[in-house]
Amino acid sequence: MSEGARGWSRRDVLRRSALLVGGVAVGVGASEGWRSTHRRLPLAGGPASATLGNGRGVGSGELAVIWSVPTGQRLVALTFDDGPAPQWTPMVLDALAQHQVPATFFLVGAQAKRHADVVRGRLGGHEVGNHSWQHRDLAQMDAAEVYDDLSRSHDAITDATGSAPQLVRPPYGHLGGAVLHAAARLNYRLVLWSLQMVEREFPDDPAGHARRITTEVRPGTIVLGHDVGDHRRLVALRGLPDMIIGLRERGFTFVTVSALLAAGVRPTPAPTR
Known part of the structure; x- marks a missing residue:
């Protein structure tokens, strides 16, 4: 090198x-x-650092990053990012309601404030998470900026939905020390994903996309979808009923992320020498 x-x-x-x-x-x-x-580089502060120096509390004092959940049960969590918005979010909520499927929505705070009417009264049985205030890359911001961003979004989501988020997913899945520090201060659980919907691989083929996702889900999978964005993402949303039916035929039960975490099996610690 x-x-x-x-x-x-x-x-x-x-x-x-x-x-x-x-x-x-x-x-x-x-x-x-x-x-x-x-x-x-700064020892404390800046996007990379996960500390602000002495005397600064960080919530519970620890933070786990979750991609999937180890479990022997055939459980799967559907998640949808970037909403709410009037174009697509109602379509997702309608499909979930029709098939009685709970999901977790990682909401953008500014969107939740602007389109509160889209989700108000429609999130019973679902879960909300924090996806930042305006979908900026939090990994390029310092800890104070990230904390202010997530706090502002937290309040907007709580006001719009009546539920305070307990989970956070940073935009693009980008992590920096500042993101970890702010999430810990807010006592969030940081949730990413283990399977992403791949709409661009299935243009105009919702059934094909649904089969792809259905085949790749494993017990404890967290699936990433979007209820806002490029029109090509509609392939996944139009195939959502087929995806639900296919996974149920494979014996899977749909749960929120928090319910999935509660059902997880803690790994056995390695023996000490």
Whole structure:
């Protein structure tokens, strides 16, 4: 690997070489020690850092990142991002209601405020999560900005739906230390996904797309869909009834993400030596 690929400058390499005397490296913390260019990054603050320094609480003090849930039960969670919006969200809610399927909606705060009438009174049995205020890339923001963004969205979603979100999904699935820190401060559980709807692979073929997803679901799968976006995503939404029927034929039960988490089996810890 080249020095550039490691993020070291030529000066860094020369300084490091000078510290190797008789096979013993001088500690980095020494007054004349080697300093990597990475030391220019902030220890606390900035998008990468997951700390704001001393004396700053972070909710429960820990945060799990969830892609799927280990379970022996044939459970699956459908999730829909980016809404609500009047064009597609009612279509999704109608299909779910017809087949009595619960789902989890990761709402954009600004959308929830603007289109509260779309979801008001229609989310019984469903779950809401926080998907940021305006779908900006939170991984490019510092911890204070992320916290303010998610807090603003949290309040808007709560006002629009009557339910306070307990889950967060960052836009694009992008994680940075600041995202983790803000999510922990808000006592959220951070949820990504293990299977994504692939609408572009099935243009004008809702049934084909439904078969693809139905085949790939495993116990504990979290499926990512969207109820807002490019018109090509309608392939998945129009095939949603077939997807539901196909998964039920395979013996799957639909649950919200939180219900899936509650049904999960904790992995056995490795024995200590």
